[in-house]
Amino acid sequence: MRKKESIDAGAQTAxxxxxxxxxxxxxxxxxxxxxxxxxxxxxxxxxxxxxxxxLGSGDVGVLNYAYALEQLExxxxxxxxxxxxxxxxxxxxxxxxxxxxxxxxxxxxxxxAAIGANVTNPAQRLPDNLEFxxxxxxxxxxxxxxxxxxxLEDTGVGAYNGAGIYIQTPLYLTLxxxxxxxxxxxAAAIRSIINPTGDFKAFAGNDIVDDNGLDAAYTPTKVxxxxxxFIVTPFTYKNPMxx
Amino acid sequence: MNIIKFLDEFTTDRLQQPMSSRREMFSQLGxxxxxxxxxxxPFGLATAGNxxxxxxxxDVPAIFNLALTLEYLEAEFYMKALESPVLGSTGKAREIYExxxxxxxxxxxxxKQALGNGAIDKPTFDFTVGGNxxxxxxxxxxxxxxxxxxxxxxxxxxxxxxxxxxxxxAANLIGQGELLTAxxxxxxxxxxxASEIRRLxxxxxxxTGNTTGIPDLGVEAANDGVALVYEGEQNTNQGGVDVTTxxxxxxxxFESSTQAYDEPMDGQTAxxxxxxxIVS
Numbered sequence: 195m196r197k198k199e200s201i202d203a204g205a206q207t208a209x210x211x212x213x214x215x216x217x218x219x220x221x222x223x224x225x226x227x228x229x230x231x232x233x234x235x236x237x238x239x240x241x242x243x244x245x246x247x248x249l250g251s252g253d254v255g256v257l258n259y260a261y262a263l264e265q266l267e268x269x270x271x272x273x274x275x276x277x278x279x280x281x282x283x284x285x286x287x288x289x290x291x292x293x294x295x296x297x298x299x300x301x302x303x304x305x306x307a308a309i310g311a312n313v314t315n316p317a318q319r320l321p322d323n324l325e326f327x328x329x330x331x332x333x334x335x336x337x338x339x340x341x342x343x344x345x346l347e348d349t350g351v352g353a354y355n356g357a358g359i360y361i362q363t364p365l366y367l368t369l370x371x372x373x374x375x376x377x378x379x380x381a382a383a384i385r386s387i388i389n390p391t392g393d394f395k396a397f398a399g400n401d402i403v404d405d406n407g408l409d410a411a412y413t414p415t416k417v418x419x420x421x422x423x424f425i426v427t428p429f430t431y432k433n434p435m436x437x
Numbered sequence: 438m439n440i441i442k443f444l445d446e447f448t449t450d451r452l453q454q455p456m457s458s459r460r461e462m463f464s465q466l467g468x469x470x471x472x473x474x475x476x477x478x479p480f481g482l483a484t485a486g487n488x489x490x491x492x493x494x495x496d497v498p499a500i501f502n503l504a505l506t507l508e509y510l511e512a513e514f515y516m517k518a519l520e521s522p523v524l525g526s527t528g529k530a531r532e533i534y535e536x537x538x539x540x541x542x543x544x545x546x547x548x549k550q551a552l553g554n555g556a557i558d559k560p561t562f563d564f565t566v567g568g569n570x571x572x573x574x575x576x577x578x579x580x581x582x583x584x585x586x587x588x589x590x591x592x593x594x595x596x597x598x599x600x601x602x603x604x605x606x607a608a609n610l611i612g613q614g615e616l617l618t619a620x621x622x623x624x625x626x627x628x629x630x631a632s633e634i635r636r637l638x639x640x641x642x643x644x645t646g647n648t649t650g651i652p653d654l655g656v657e658a659a660n661d662g663v664a665l666v667y668e669g670e671q672n673t674n675q676g677g678v679d680v681t682t683x684x685x686x687x688x689x690x691f692e693s694s695t696q697a698y699d700e701p702m703d704g705q706t707a708x709x710x711x712x713x714x715i716v717s
Binding site: 293295299308351366371408 | 529532533535536537539540541542543544546547600603604607608609611614617618619621622623624625626627628629630631632633636641642643675676677678680683684686687688689690693694696697698699700701
């Protein structure tokens with residue numbers, strides 16, 4: 195029997211422990227109380243109370259999964275554009291971050307429309323207003339903002355790359371492809387501007403592209419390890435592949 | 438018919454000839470497109486006599502051989518760029534090209550390994566497109582500035598093409614598990630490259646409408662090739678939804694709406710673009 199992973203992405207404890215996040219280069223990435231548990235099918239009910247939303251499987255699961263990540267990114271850049279770092283940033287950085295905000299809001303609203311039109315059972319649609327907690331980000335601080343942006347963009351790329359195998363419908367795979375390459379363009383730009391006089395190879399650095407020239411492809415577990423600390427609303431992704 | 442035979446058929450006879458006049462080059466491109474169109478398929482560069490239903494599910498070796506062709510093209514381009522005097526011995530542009538070169542070499546090796554005996558041989562490339570360009574400054578009369586400009590333009594066109602070509606094949610790899618994942622992983626690396634090269638040229642890392650960001654190259658076939666790289670990027674209809682109608686604020690402007698989605702390119706178009714640089 196296939197072993198399934200149960201992920202409680204926005205565990206309540208995560209919210210409470212938010213201020214205790216391990217700081218990695220000024221960025222909260224790990225150390226959350228995120229509940230990650232593996233369990234057999236028989237245990238699903240135990241591990242996941244019925245009142246916690248599950249993203250689902252196959253196409254529906256990926257639509258909801260991507261919608262959650264796009265909601266997260268859109269919320270993050272909304273905060274960035276409301277923050278004092280952005281207000282005083284140089285022209286290039288300001289323009290890039292504004293573009294990223296525009297793109298992520300567009301993606302978010304596209305997923306909302308697509309899910310509304312294609313997921314026939316409203317109970318299977320991810321809620322529109324996930325709650326996030328960005329208290330670990332200092333929106334007045336350039337490094338804090340850009341490192342978080344980089345982490346979110348790289349995580350987005352890895353999430354889409356890893357989720358391709360869950361998609362059953364060609365149209366959705368192509369649509370995911372249309373979005374993931376834009377996320378990768380974002381990631382490269384952010385990586386490039388973080389340290390303008392430093393590592394000129396950072397846009398596709400060895401920390402994110404492996405020796406085979408392959409970008410990240412993350413499991414949902416890994417994605418929620420990275421993004422979970424920002425997500426307050428709990429949900430699970432018990433069986434991405436389905437069947 | 439393998440991909441090289443496919444490419445050969447519309448390149449060897451024509452592109453080997455000197456292409457001095459704009460009119461002549463244009464007619465060659467037109468002929469290439471016509472031939473490509475006749476062989477057209479969703480992406481059926483597969484074996485001759487392949488049945489339509491076989492193409493529907495995706496011919497994995499053909500898909501990977503198209504990818505390998507593009508990677509051969511890129512790998513040789515960056516290798517020659519780094520061997521040329523154009524990038525100097527140090528500096529930002531050189532480091533960017535070194536990193537991209539490393540990835541393209543790795544992609545070639547990866548795809549060759551995946552294809553095994555089915556891998557096509559490396560074609561012979563001509564990055565001057567019949568002597569019209571000199572990105573590696575092989576001719577002493579070419580200025581460094583001119584060569585550098587051409588070097589960046591070609592990189593941008595190759596990377597943006599790569600992104601679109603992989604994207605165009607992704608849906609044909611549904612059900613292929615790790616092969617699909619690997620193709621997606623290469624796809625997003627190409628997008629990182631594209632973003633960086635575009636920004637090195639002073640452009641945004643993303644594509645607005647079908648704007649090329651590339652000036653008139655003075656050679657009609659080359660201009661047509663550049664236009665092909667970006668044609669279709671102006672699409673705003675995503676899965677039946679016109680994303681410009683989702684709202685009225687900046688995120689839903691035509692500019693934002695086209696930047697936010699990269700568009701796929703079919704195998705025929707990708708082959709036509711690669712074919713401009715293939716001698717045999």
